[in-house]
Amino acid sequence: MSLKIVVLAKQVPDTRNVGKDAMTPEGTVNRAALPAIFNPDDLNALEQALRLKDKHPGSTVGVLTMGPPRAGEIIREGLYRGADTGWLLTDRLFAGADTLATSYALATAIRKIGEVDLVIGGRQAIDGDTAQVGPQVAQKLGLNQVTYAEEILKIENRVATIRRHIDGGVETVEVPLPVLVTVNGSAAPCRPQNVRLVMKYKYATCPLERPADDPRADLYAERDYLTLNQWSVADVGGDPAQCGLAGSPTKVKSVQNIVFQAKESKTLTASDADIEGMIRELLDEKIIG
Amino acid sequence: MNNVFVYCEIEGTTVAEVSQELLTKGRKLASELGVELHAVVAGTGIRRKVEEQILPYGVDKLFVFDGKDLFPYTSAPHTDILVNLFKEEKPQICLMGATVIGRDLGPRVSSSLTSGLTADCTQLEIGSYTDARTKQTYDNLLYQIRPAFGGNIVATIVNPEHRPQMATVRSGVMQKAVYEGKARGEVVYPEVGKYVSPEAYVVKVLDHHVEASKHNLKGASIVVSGGYGMGSREGFDMLFDLARVLHAEVGASRAAVDAGFCDHDRQIGQTGVTVHPKVYIACGISGQIQHIAGMQESGIIISINSDPDAPINRIADYVIVGTVEEVIPKLIKYYKQNSK
Numbered sequence: 001m002s003l004k005i006v007v008l009a010k011q012v013p014d015t016r017n018v019g020k021d022a023m024t025p026e027g028t029v030n031r032a033a034l035p036a037i038f039n040p041d042d043l044n045a046l047e048q049a050l051r052l053k054d055k056h057p058g059s060t061v062g063v064l065t066m067g068p069p070r071a072g073e074i075i076r077e078g079l080y081r082g083a084d085t086g087w088l089l090t091d092r093l094f095a096g097a098d099t100l101a102t103s104y105a106l107a108t109a110i111r112k113i114g115e116v117d118l119v120i121g122g123r124q125a126i127d128g129d130t131a132q133v134g135p136q137v138a139q140k141l142g143l144n145q146v147t148y149a150e151e152i153l154k155i156e157n158r159v160a161t162i163r164r165h166i167d168g169g170v171e172t173v174e175v176p177l178p179v180l181v182t183v184n185g186s187a188a189p190c191r192p193q194n195v196r197l198v199m200k201y202k203y204a205t206c207p208l209e210r211p212a213d214d215p216r217a218d219l220y221a222e223r224d225y226l227t228l229n230q231w232s233v234a235d236v237g238g239d240p241a242q243c244g245l246a247g248s249p250t251k252v253k254s255v256q257n258i259v260f261q262a263k264e265s266k267t268l269t270a271s272d273a274d275i276e277g278m279i280r281e282l283l284d285e286k287i288i289g
Numbered sequence: 290m291n292n293v294f295v296y297c298e299i300e301g302t303t304v305a306e307v308s309q310e311l312l313t314k315g316r317k318l319a320s321e322l323g324v325e326l327h328a329v330v331a332g333t334g335i336r337r338k339v340e341e342q343i344l345p346y347g348v349d350k351l352f353v354f355d356g357k358d359l360f361p362y363t364s365a366p367h368t369d370i371l372v373n374l375f376k377e378e379k380p381q382i383c384l385m386g387a388t389v390i391g392r393d394l395g396p397r398v399s400s401s402l403t404s405g406l407t408a409d410c411t412q413l414e415i416g417s418y419t420d421a422r423t424k425q426t427y428d429n430l431l432y433q434i435r436p437a438f439g440g441n442i443v444a445t446i447v448n449p450e451h452r453p454q455m456a457t458v459r460s461g462v463m464q465k466a467v468y469e470g471k472a473r474g475e476v477v478y479p480e481v482g483k484y485v486s487p488e489a490y491v492v493k494v495l496d497h498h499v500e501a502s503k504h505n506l507k508g509a510s511i512v513v514s515g516g517y518g519m520g521s522r523e524g525f526d527m528l529f530d531l532a533r534v535l536h537a538e539v540g541a542s543r544a545a546v547d548a549g550f551c552d553h554d555r556q557i558g559q560t561g562v563t564v565h566p567k568v569y570i571a572c573g574i575s576g577q578i579q580h581i582a583g584m585q586e587s588g589i590i591i592s593i594n595s596d597p598d599a600p601i602n603r604i605a606d607y608v609i610v611g612t613v614e615e616v617i618p619k620l621i622k623y624y625k626q627n628s629k
Binding site for chain 2: 013098099127131132133134136139144165167169171175176248250254268274276278279282
């Protein structure tokens with residue numbers, strides 16, 4: 001039984017390695033100062049998809065992402081690791097989307113892709129940590145969902161058996177296809193890039209990523225697989241009122257760069273005298289006992 | 290109509306503590322808005338077992354959905370219950386725990402009702418909002434306040450037009466307290482079949498295994514917490530030694546958990562547990578906002594860091610500039626020498 005799998009992936013600023021210049025003096029995020037990476041949990045999701053492809057010959061894995069043209073990088077990264085295809089949703093009308101508007105856009109694209117057996121995404125993206133887009137897509141498409149998955153154990157007779165984390169424990173569930181699964185960062189890590197695939201796809205680009213006088217125009221004309229799918233709101237038949245900022249019920253009222261109320265602190269060295277002094281102070285004041 | 294709702298999560302017939310914390314917060318919000326606090330709970334065999342765990346927190350009306358296969362939790366039946374109940378009741382606010390269940394259920398409900406949802410809020414307040422573009426002002430909105438962007442900023446989110454305004458909150462962020470005032474305390478038992486379609490029960494739970502938590506981080510009076518600066522899982526052994534001596538619990542920053550030094554259930558911060566101990570000892574923790582959000586209300590904060598400019602030092606009462614390898618054994622030694 002072959003499977004048609006869509007992996008949801010997001011290009012995110014690497015918020016785990018924030019330098020001192022990550023915030024502008026006005027207190028907004030200086031995106032340019034942060035490297036853009038493949039969202040970590042989405043790589044775990046890609047691995048689960050690729051394992052299913054290995055087990056079920058004839059299956060296809062496609063990477064679906066939404067973002068500015070440079071997010072085409074995410075699709076290439078997927079192709080280098082074994083995905084078969086990808087789609088970039090890019091349009092100014094998609095910009096400023098909250099999780100609900102994002103899920104609308106992704107759901108509309110998945111409908112256009114059609115006949116999908118599994119949608120697999122990371123549990124959450126590191127720039128928002130909401131974990132909302134997966135379940136919101138599932139609801140819009142009327143799909144079953146399994147969140148916090150650790151491993152897709154097997155698929156037989158169109159029923160998936162999945163092990164997942166729950167608070168304080170684990171659960172194993174059976175769910176009929178089609179299903180949307182979100183995968184934990186603690187699941188199996190993604191396989192590395194395959195050198196042969198890197199060679200094959202290194203010039204694969206979305207039309208919007210290419211300069212006007214692209215020197216590789218002939219190459220693109222000759223090799224179809226080097227032109228990645230690039231879809232606008234109109235291409236997926238989306239309703240602009242439900243996309244981007246316009247389609248987002250949540251509004252950001254204010255953003256603050258937090259300045260902590262500095263306390264009057266005692267600075268100590270690691271010397272025996274300093275540490276014994278502190279311990280005695282805490283004991284004397286019955287703070288520890 | 291227009292009330293504040295709290296979704297109460299259960300394990301078996303025990304109501305989750307985070308739900309009780311949210312009931313207390315929801316009570317305050319409802320009183321401020323002059324509306325009622327309603328609660329909803331769904332499970333199997335819970336009738337006459339859960340009411341007394343929910344009503345004391347100031348609930349005016351409790352909806353108990355008791356039916357076959359509502360426990361263990363699966364997404365679709367619980368989504369159907371909330372979506373159909375909310376279509377009838379039209380609440381203005383809905384709160385749920387930022388647990389595995391709340392984060393599975395909240396987005397489905399919000400997607401179905403096209404209402405806004407904000408995850409992992411650290412503060413909830415009532416206030417007004419003026420749309421910069423339309424100049425329209427909205428009163429009595431729920432301010433959903435949360436660290437964002439990996440914890441580098443704090444954002445206040447509002448949902449001006451859509452109801453309910455939905456938010457999830459982590460365990461320990463709000464404090465639970467039995468309500469001293471008067472609440473109606475009505476309990477109703479709606480017929481599950483009127484809310485949940487038979488097709489919703491498609492996911493079969495083959496095996497459901499939950500262990501009681503191995504630690505009491507939330508209730509600990511001293512917390513010894515380690516960050517990426519601990520260097521390794523073995524480095525954390527030193528923290529457990531210190532914790533044993535001090536009768537403390539061990540916590541960790543997200544960076545330490547992500548690096549595999551410590552188990553996820555000990556993570557402190559916006560996306561982990563929030564703690565309020567008398568003493569918080571931060572060892573090798575730089576102090577991102579998302580971590581500080583989970584511990585800033587500690588009584589005395591001691592920071593041990595080789596970097597004198599670590600952000601956490603700004604909120605610390607004692608800053609010990611030194612390596613954890615050097616300082617922690619000395620803490621153990623001098624505590625043993627000086628305590629009776």
